[in-house]
Amino acid sequence: MTYLIINVLTIFVPLLRSFEHRINMVSKWKALFPAIFVVGFIFIVWDILFMEMGVWGFTEEHLIGINIFGLPLEEMLFFLTVPYACLFIYEVLNYFTKRDFFRAFARPLFLLLSGLLLVLGLLYIQKWYTSVTFLLTAGWLLFLVWRNPAWLGRFLLSYLVALIPFFIVNGVLTGTGLDNPVVWYNDAENLGIRLGTIPVEDIIYGLLLLSGNVYFYEFFSARFPVQNKVNLATN
Incomplete structure (x- = not known):
């Protein structure tokens, strides 16, 4: 149950502090959960396809054994706990x-990064994880550059801060401190470059996942006004 424990620890403090009066995250749930579910659905479909293709997979000893559409329950929870x-x-x-x-x-x-990812994605088009992740992220970043939302700079700050727990969580998932990784990757489908045990593609994958969640969170926040929401357009 290693993966389940990681999920619980990931969300434990944020969930506990969601009722704190200053941030009052619970009042934002009506925008937060729709965003998580929209983005999570897309990533879960992607996850299932890549698992069936052998791009990545999961080590049974770290799972509780409950699968939905062939995907471990813990992996589905990942797309709830990490975005939250x-x-x-x-x-x-x-x-x-x-x-x-x-x-x-x-x-x-982001404009510069999208160009770099586009070139690398096309250059390594034969590698599924590299090409799909880099090309999708390049296209998404170009969309954000075009839309130029007021929160773009603040998202960048939060992404850089989130990289700290990201390296801890993803490090354990990919095998740091474990005899076998929770999540394994077929290196024939990625660049084979790792930061510790983490494939470099995971950093870009995380950028796509988190920016997508922030985009839809802000989208739903504008339609379902929430308490204590900072007016980013004036800061």
């Missing part, structure tokens, strides 16, 4: 950080 924790980080930073430090840099940075 990262959206919590996003809201905490929005509340306590009044200045948008990356507002001027986020758009050109």
